[in-house]
Amino acid sequence: xxxxxxxxxxxxxxxxxxxxxxxxxxxxxxxxxxxxxxxxxxxxxxxxxxxxxxxxxxxxxxxxxxxxxxxxxxxxxxxxxxxxxxxxxxxxxxxxxxxxxxxxxxxxxxxxxxxxxxxxxxxxxxxxxxxxxxxxxxxxxxxxxxxxxxxxxxxxxxxxxxxxxxxxxxxxxxxxxxxxxxxxxxxxxxxxxxxxxxxxxxxxxxxxxxxxxxxxxxxxxxxxxxxxxxxxxxxxxxxxxxxxxxxxxxxxxxxxxxxxxxxxxxxxxxxxxxxxxxxxxxxxxxxxxxxxxxxxxxxxxxxxxxxxxxxxxxxxxxxxxxxxxxxxxxxxxxxxxxxxxxxxxxxxxxxxxxxxxxxxxxxxxxxxxxxxxxxxxxxxxxxxxxxxxxxxxxx
Amino acid sequence: xxxxxxxxxxxxxxxxxxxxxxxxxxxxxxxxxxxxxxxxxxxxxxxxxxxxxxxxxxxxxxxxxxxxxxxxxxxxxxxxxxxxxxxxxxxxxxxxxxxxxxxxxxxxxxxxxxxxxxxxxxxxxxxxxxxxxxxxxxxxxxxxxxxxxxxxxxxxxxxxxxxxxxxxxxxxxxxxxxxxxxxxxxxxxxxxxxxxxxxxxxxxxxxxxxxxxxxxxxxxxxxxxxxxxxxxxxxxxxxxxxxxxxxxxxxxxxxxxxxxxxxxxxxxxxxxxxxxxxxxxxxxxxxxxxxxxxxxxxxxxxxxxxxxxxxxxxxxxxxxxxxxxxxxxxxxxxxxxxxxxxxxxxxxxxxxxxxxxxxxxxxxxxxxxxxxxxxxxxxxxxxxxxxxxxxxxxx
Numbered sequence: 113x114x115x116x117x118x119x120x121x122x123x124x125x126x127x128x129x130x131x132x133x134x135x136x137x138x139x140x141x142x143x144x145x146x147x148x149x150x151x152x153x154x155x156x157x158x159x160x161x162x163x164x165x166x167x168x169x170x171x172x173x174x175x176x177x178x179x180x181x182x183x184x185x186x187x188x189x190x191x192x193x194x195x196x197x198x199x200x201x202x203x204x205x206x207x208x209x210x211x212x213x214x215x216x217x218x219x220x221x222x223x224x225x226x227x228x229x230x231x232x233x234x235x236x237x238x239x240x241x242x243x244x245x246x247x248x249x250x251x252x253x254x255x256x257x258x259x260x261x262x263x264x265x266x267x268x269x270x271x272x273x274x275x276x277x278x279x280x281x282x283x284x285x286x287x288x289x290x291x292x293x294x295x296x297x298x299x300x301x302x303x304x305x306x307x308x309x310x311x312x313x314x315x316x317x318x319x320x321x322x323x324x325x326x327x328x329x330x331x332x333x334x335x336x337x338x339x340x341x342x343x344x345x346x347x348x349x350x351x352x353x354x355x356x357x358x359x360x361x362x363x364x365x366x367x368x369x370x371x372x373x374x375x376x377x378x379x380x381x382x383x384x385x386x387x388x389x390x391x392x393x394x395x396x397x398x399x400x401x402x403x404x405x406x407x408x409x410x411x412x413x414x415x416x417x418x419x420x421x422x423x424x425x426x427x428x429x430x431x432x433x434x435x436x437x438x439x440x441x442x443x444x445x446x447x448x449x450x451x452x453x454x455x456x457x458x459x460x461x462x463x464x465x466x467x468x469x470x471x472x473x474x475x476x477x478x479x480x481x482x483x484x485x486x487x488x489x490x491x492x493x494x495x496x497x498x499x500x501x502x503x504x505x506x507x
Numbered sequence: 508x509x510x511x512x513x514x515x516x517x518x519x520x521x522x523x524x525x526x527x528x529x530x531x532x533x534x535x536x537x538x539x540x541x542x543x544x545x546x547x548x549x550x551x552x553x554x555x556x557x558x559x560x561x562x563x564x565x566x567x568x569x570x571x572x573x574x575x576x577x578x579x580x581x582x583x584x585x586x587x588x589x590x591x592x593x594x595x596x597x598x599x600x601x602x603x604x605x606x607x608x609x610x611x612x613x614x615x616x617x618x619x620x621x622x623x624x625x626x627x628x629x630x631x632x633x634x635x636x637x638x639x640x641x642x643x644x645x646x647x648x649x650x651x652x653x654x655x656x657x658x659x660x661x662x663x664x665x666x667x668x669x670x671x672x673x674x675x676x677x678x679x680x681x682x683x684x685x686x687x688x689x690x691x692x693x694x695x696x697x698x699x700x701x702x703x704x705x706x707x708x709x710x711x712x713x714x715x716x717x718x719x720x721x722x723x724x725x726x727x728x729x730x731x732x733x734x735x736x737x738x739x740x741x742x743x744x745x746x747x748x749x750x751x752x753x754x755x756x757x758x759x760x761x762x763x764x765x766x767x768x769x770x771x772x773x774x775x776x777x778x779x780x781x782x783x784x785x786x787x788x789x790x791x792x793x794x795x796x797x798x799x800x801x802x803x804x805x806x807x808x809x810x811x812x813x814x815x816x817x818x819x820x821x822x823x824x825x826x827x828x829x830x831x832x833x834x835x836x837x838x839x840x841x842x843x844x845x846x847x848x849x850x851x852x853x854x855x856x857x858x859x860x861x862x863x864x865x866x867x868x869x870x871x872x873x874x875x876x877x878x879x880x881x882x883x884x885x886x887x888x889x890x891x892x893x894x895x896x897x898x899x900x901x902x
Contacts, residue, residue: 448586
């Protein structure tokens with residue numbers, strides 16, 4: 113049910129196929145982010161048309177609202193959000209450390225205040241694992257302690273050590289849950305009366321560890337070694353990157369880590385601007401997620417092969433051309449830049465959706481193009497050509 | 508190019524087919540409102556999937572922003588908004604009298620202040636006709652003077668007389684424009700470079716008069732007679748209804764007017780709540796438009812055969828049922844009430860779209876059901892049964 117096959121390499125870059133309970137995912141892959149159980153402004157049909165195969169949802173957000181019990185009663189996360197392809201849930205660690213108003217970290221877990229209603233709540237490794245099991249995504253993430261990008265070595269080591277101890281607790285709880293659910297009869301599955309699209313609930317889930325360690329290579333190396341000692345994993349995430357440190361630091365870290373990484377799928381959390389995706393694939397990364405396509409899209413900023421376009425600019429007022437002439441999405445095959453600009457200037461909801469749709473499709477196509485270049489062992493020249501066009505000034 | 512065939516009647520209710528340059532429209536018909544050249548939160552594909560055949564856009568809004576010249580450069584309104592089926596443009600009269608900050612009415616026209624940028628502008632019968640000709644909808648409306656629903660007889664007569672004089676000027680200008688455009692070569696048509704969906708610009712347009720007269724039957728009767736003396740029309744609109752007067756007044760007016768109406772398509776402007784559509788068809792009306800499906804949808808209110816549902820209500824939190832089990836729209840065939848409630852409570856954009864989509868589909872299906880009942884000469888019993896279910900308390 114969980115399998116990763118590396119089909120081709122081009123330097124450290126790899127093209128693979130990840131098999132999960134709800135389908136297969138070709139890598140490198142970009143995951144759209146469905147924070148609250150919906151990729152903002154897009155429907156499941158939009159995501160399917162855009163070629164999305166794996167979508168991320170946030171445990172913290174769904175726990176706080178509407179709560180995992182409601183989602184379970186509505187048939188678990190796949191049926192809840194009508195997404196019948198693979199899903200991954202983040203553990204809530206990142207959100208607890210970035211969104212919650214108040215928080216208190218102890219060895220037991222994190223006590224925090226909900227950003228929605230101010231209620232005091234507690235997430236522990238066991239609770240984060242239980243909530244994710246209830247949600248039922250294909251891939252669950254271990255609960256981690258995230259620190260600032262520029263944290264000093266002592267702070268970063270403290271968080272990394274805690275994350276390793278929490279990983280053991282997550283793995284133990286995950287191992288306990290599986291047999292219990294296996295013993296349940298199918299009648300436990302909420303029938304979803306009247307909802308015609310049939311989405312089968314799956315009780316198969318794998319747990320991935322998250323490597324922390326800040327910008328300190330020796331911590332990252334030690335953390336990696338100890339994660340691999342703790343268990344046998346089906347994938348590995350690198351967390352705490354792109355959280356304030358300079359990009360060069362992230363790239364160097366990936367380069368130094370790459371030779372030590374096992375042949376598992378490698379997920380670089382929260383990273384996914386076009387230039388970062390290309391640079392990270394170059395350094396051996398397989399999976400990406402980022403809110404940039406939808407957030408930037410809602411702000412009127414669109415990715416194109418010639419770099420970002422701000423559709424609000426007056427120069428596009430009478431422009432009959434599509435946003436991106438190379439793109440096959442609904443936005444680019446249907447509407448002119450002039451019309452898209454009008455939608456943004458007139459504050460029309462359709463504009464938010466059309467640019468989000470294009471940006472998600474852009475990143476999914478980018479990962480597909482990257483994959484094709486790797487398969488013909490030509491990733492280096494492809495990336496050089498891609499950069500020349502994406503940054504016309506910096507060739 | 509403009510033809511209306513009445514295929515069946517059931518009392519004053521009629522089932523017809525209206526042939527327009529961009530396609531045929533089966534009546535009774537509900538027109539979704541694309542105020543600024545977009546039906547709020549919905550794409551053209553959503554509207555096609557919902558069965559929309561005729562869409563309304565507002566001349567006032569499009570003139571103020573982005574301006575008809577921009578729309579002409581982008582291939583006129585059909586291509587601009589990527590709607591290849593019939594379009595109708597309102598003349599701007601209603602908006603000038605309801606939206607503009609400042610306005611001064613003279614015999615020449617209306618000077619007003621744009622609600623967008625405060626600029627002083629002037630709409631005259633000629634300008635309103637020219638703008639609509641430039642936009643290129645299948646049906647243009649005459650520029651009218653709208654008064655409050657409860658206006659006294661003198662005020663209503665003054666506005667009606669002016670509307671009649673303006674109608675003559677609209678008709679004259681419309682007649683002048685047609686030969687001028689007929690002489691233009693196709694090379695004048697903006698090519699829409701790179702936009703792949705081909706939407707042919709049409710220079711065929713018909714002009715419909717608007718009957719005013721407030722709540723004064725004798726004024727309405729006189730207005731109708733004089734409109735029919737002014738010209739030979741392909742359709743007729745009844746304006747200034749549903750603008751503050753009690754509904755019983757509107758229904759009585761329609762009943763009294765109906766025997767005097769010619770066998771043209773009859774458009775009741777701005778009316779389209781489900782109960783009003785049924786009541787007006789019963790009184791001989793064929794076309795409707797209303798922002799209620801999209802506006803109410805964005806507020807979380809959904810039309811169903813059992814009456815409106817407010818999806819924010821706590822009772823729907825764990826409800827796995829579709830919004831409307833009888834509906835074939837994407838919303839009802841894909842999502843649970845519990846998920847839709849979550850989208851609204853969590854302020855997610857997808858909720859606005861999904862309820863708008865359902866409400867538009869609901870009204871289009873309602874008109875289709877009405878039409879089927881008329882064709883089997885059973886509209887009366889059908890309407891009684893429909894009301895029993897829609898208002899369970901008032902059977």
